[in-house]
Structure formats: structure tokens, C-alpha cells
Amino acid sequence: MTTQSERDQKALKCRVAVVLVAAGRGSRAGHTDQGPKQYRIIGGKPVIRHTLEAFAVHPRIDAIAVAIHPNDDDLFAQASAGLGADVRAVPGGATRQESTRLALRAIEDLEPEIVLIHDAVRPFVDAVLIDRVIDAVGEHNGALPAVAVSDTLKHAEKDMRVAGTVPRDGLFAAQTPQGFPFRAILAAHEKAAQAGLDGFTDDASIAEWAGLENRLVEGSPDNVKITWARDLALADQRLGGMMNGLPDVRTGNGYDVHAFVEGDHVTLCGVKIPHSRRLSGHSDADVGLHALTDALLATCGAGDIGTHFPPSDPKWKGAPSHLFVEHAVRLVRERGGRIANADITLICEAPKIGPHRDAMRAELSRMLGISAERLSVKATTNEGLGFIGRAEGIAAIATATVVYPGRLADGG
Numbered sequence: 060m061t062t063q064s065e066r067d068q069k070a071l072k073c074r075v076a077v078v079l080v081a082a083g084r085g086s087r088a089g090h091t092d093q094g095p096k097q098y099r100i101i102g103g104k105p106v107i108r109h110t111l112e113a114f115a116v117h118p119r120i121d122a123i124a125v126a127i128h129p130n131d132d133d134l135f136a137q138a139s140a141g142l143g144a145d146v147r148a149v150p151g152g153a154t155r156q157e158s159t160r161l162a163l164r165a166i167e168d169l170e171p172e173i174v175l176i177h178d179a180v181r182p183f184v185d186a187v188l189i190d191r192v193i194d195a196v197g198e199h200n201g202a203l204p205a206v207a208v209s210d211t212l213k214h215a216e217k218d219m220r221v222a223g224t225v226p227r228d229g230l231f232a233a234q235t236p237q238g239f240p241f242r243a244i245l246a247a248h249e250k251a252a253q254a255g256l257d258g259f260t261d262d263a264s265i266a267e268w269a270g271l272e273n274r275l276v277e278g279s280p281d282n283v284k285i286t287w288a289r290d291l292a293l294a295d296q297r298l299g300g301m302m303n304g305l306p307d308v309r310t311g312n313g314y315d316v317h318a319f320v321e322g323d324h325v326t327l328c329g330v331k332i333p334h335s336r337r338l339s340g341h342s343d344a345d346v347g348l349h350a351l352t353d354a355l356l357a358t359c360g361a362g363d364i365g366t367h368f369p370p371s372d373p374k375w376k377g378a379p380s381h382l383f384v385e386h387a388v389r390l391v392r393e394r395g396g397r398i399a400n401a402d403i404t405l406i407c408e409a410p411k412i413g414p415h416r417d418a419m420r421a422e423l424s425r426m427l428g429i430s431a432e433r434l435s436v437k438a439t440t441n442e443g444l445g446f447i448g449r450a451e452g453i454a455a456i457a458t459a460t461v462v463y464p465g466r467l468a469d470g471g
Contacts, residue, residue, distance in 0.1 A: 073121040075193055076171035076241070077114045081107055081135070081179035082128045082151025082158040097179045098134045099291050100395030102298025103463075105138040106285060109182035109298075114175075115144035117186055119193055124166045125179070126151035126158035156257050156265070160248040167245065174244060176262045177236035180285040182294065184236065191276040192238040201239035201271055203263045204278035205231035234278045237262050243271050307463040308399070311357025313350035316454040318446075325453070327405060327412070328436055329381050329422030334410045338453060341370040345380035347403045347419070347436070350457035352380070354401070355387035358461040359394050384426045396461040400433040407453040412438035 081097045097107040107125075114120045124147040127135045135148055149165040151158030159176055166174070173196050177184065188204055195202030212225035244262060247269035251259065259265045263273050285291055322337025328347040338344035352364045361367075368375050368383055391398060401423065405412055412419075420431045427434070441447035447454060 073166075073169040073171045075119050075173045075175065076122045076124065076166050076169060077120055077236070078159060078162040078166070078174060078176045079107070079110060079114075079123065079125040079179045080151075080155055080158055080162070080176065082126045082131075083155065084128070094131065094134045095128070096285055096291065098131070098138060101182070101291060101295040103395065105134075106182050106291075106294070107135070107179045108138045110177070110179050110184065111139060111142055111144075111146065113182070113184050113186070114177070114189070115142050115146075117189055119190070120175075121145070122166060122169055122171065123147070124149055124162045126162040154257055156248070156251070156259055159262060160245075160252055163241075163245045163248060171241045173238055174241045175236035175238045176244070178284055181235055181282055182285070183279075183281045183283060183297075185279065185281070188279050188282060189236060192236050195274050195276045196238040196240065197274075198240060199243075199272060201237065201244065201263060201266045201273045202276055203237040203261075203273060204234040204282065205275045206234065206278040206280060207231055231275060232278075233261055233263060234282050234284075235261070239266060239271070243269075247271060309358040309396075309461050309463060311354040311459050311461070313353030313355075313357065313363075313457040313459075314455070315346045315349035315353070316452055317344040317346050318452040319450070325410065326380070327415070327453070328403060328419035329379075329426070330415050330418045332410050332415055342368070342375050342378045342380055342383070346453050346455040347405055347457070348380035348384050350455040351401060351403055351423075351459065352383040352387045354457040354459035355384070355391055355398070355461070358459060359391055359396060359463070361387070361390050381422070381426055388427055391461055394463065396463045398427050398429050398433075399460040399462055400429070400435070401427060401460075402435040402458045403437070404456045405436070405438045405453065406441060406447055406455065407438065408440050408443075408448065408450045412436070 084095050098105045102109065111123065114123055122145045125135065126149050129150050132148070139146055147165055149162045152161055163174065173193060175189070175192060192202050192204060208227045208230040212227055212230070214222045214225050216222050239262065244266060247265050250269055251265050259268070266273055283290065285294055317338040317340045319336040320339040323333065325332050325334045325338050326343045326345045329345065338346065349364055356362055356364070364383055367386060388398070416436050419436045420434045423434045423436070424431045446452055
């Protein structure tokens, strides 16, 4: 039988728990290889990592549960690695409301006294705000941070005609974290689910519906919710990515050369060009794309093309070189890099490059995901000198510029 002393000790071990809601897809912020907006990079870290750290280091937080999408296991594992806190990942549901309920049930065994429910995409929550919410939660009431509405509010008809002005006195914009007595908010969620109600926009509204009193505490204008792609850019700037110190702009160079052999065409910068010979190589021997791959990999210290696509591996025999470039682009973006521009110089006596330059830039634009105006393809001869001058092969030099999160002032 558990004694009262043992129950008291257990309660002390987890007085305050946190539920982070992170199972959404965040389509309004756009899609990238980094995944939904909660995993996008700002200030050198995923959004959710900033949020996790805010709670993990808070001395009054005892446990954290995060509702994640079933497809995001790897993304969350990477974002939470080495956090040094008790974090439980819980498969989320089809709605935010369902995800929250599942996360609350997942920490029921901890018997927390208070639970804070927070949007994972509010990375600027601070310790003072967290304390205000915890302190305002009572045995029979919840608490939520809010900011007084300062804009004039208009009510519109369906055709967007203004129907009237809404008095803003007493109106507040709700934020998270929202804090509640654990048992009360879990019961409210279960009651709403049993009633088939899933249209609540936040947990405070569920508490209100269930008869639990809520109290407002002072919110913070800085405690913004990231919704749009622009919000991500502004958050990155705020964290020092582009405002304080020098931005982390990196330049990588690449060089490649291939000899001519018998054939009827060459492939350069992704474009097949009729020619009296072809270039010899394990793949399609596209010197332009091979040099560009090395340039991109150089910007994030990821080795060279041979590291990722060894010539000894038969699977790359005859492979189109755009696969190599697209792999390098993925690695750059996984590290939060944004490709600013690329410049390729082809060195050969023949074939003529000029007639194919626009097609090459179009292919490069597709591979790199940047506009053609940020791409340059040039050609020069070797004035009859050396192996290139003797038309024995083609060489290429590539330069890529990539902007990464962070600042040079803090060591990158």
C-alpha cells in the first residue's frame, strides 16, 4: 500500500508537466526538405528545439511530453537529441485537440499537479512568462497569457463588405502556454471527445466549456506563433541569423576534368549536346555538375563527390549527374543553408557552349531551386595549350555561395 509520504514524494517529483503540441503539418509556412515548420531551422536550430530548451532548462518544469506526427519520428529524434531532460514523444492525432488529449493521457502516470500546454511553434516563450502562468493556476482555475488587442477590429460580411466596427475594450489575444490543474483539463478533454466536439481553438476554450474558470496573465508581444514563411525568416533574423554581426555566408569551389573517348555526344550542366566524341567517366561524366556538386558540399564540410558516390560502386555506372547535385542540395538544406548563387566555367575547345547556355541554366535552376538569374554558365578555351588545347578533354570550375543560419561573430 502506498503511504501518504510516498504519494507526496511522487507529487514533488512531477509537480509541473508540459505538453508541447507539434503534430501539425504547417502547410501555410510552405514545404521544404526540413519538414513541417516546427522542424525548420531558425538561429541554427529547429524551431521546436528552441521551444524545448525554454522548458527543459526551467527549474520548475519536471517533465515534457510532445505530441508529434507519426511520420516525424526521425525529425523529432534529431531535434531533441542531447536535450538532457525527461521528454516523451507521443503519437499525435488528426487534430490539435486530439493530439493534446493523447499527450495528456501519456503523462497521467506521472500524476502532475499542473500542466502547461504550449504550441511548439512559439519558440520565444521565456522563463518569466512561464512563471506567471504557473503561479496563476489554482486548484479550480486555469491561466493563460494574453495581450490586449490594440488594432481596430472590423466585422465583415461574406462578400468582405464591412458590417461594423467591433469595440476592442476588454478584448485580448490568447497565447500559450496555457496552464491548468492536470486532472481538470484531462477530464475536460475526455468529456469533449466523448461528446464528439472537436472545434475548440485552444485548451482554454475547452476548459471554459467544461466549467473551469480561466484567468488571464500578462502575455508577451515577443511570444509570437510561427505561422507563415515570413514568420520563419523574421524569427531567424531575431535570433541573430542576419541582424547582428556578419551573416554566415560560405563559398565553396569545385573542379573536375574528363577525357574524350569515342562517342556521339557530351552531357554538360545537365544538357545533352551532339558531338563527335563523348566524355569518359563512371557516371555520365558531366564535368560541370561534378564540379558544382563539390562546390556545394564544400560549403558545409560534407566531403566531396567521391565520398558520397564512389566510382568503385557499380550502382553509379552511367548515372545522370543531376542526382549528385540534388543530393548535395539536400545536405545543404538539411543544415539550414539557402543557396544564393552558382557559377560554372567550362574550359574546352569544343563543343560550343553559347547555344546551350539558357538550357543549362534552366536545368541548374530546377536542380538548385533558385532562379536562373542567380546562375551563371560561362565557357573559355585554353588557347590551344595543354591537354584541353589539344582537345583531349573538358574541365570545369564551379563556385557556389550558400547562406547558413547563425553569425560569424559568434563563431558560426
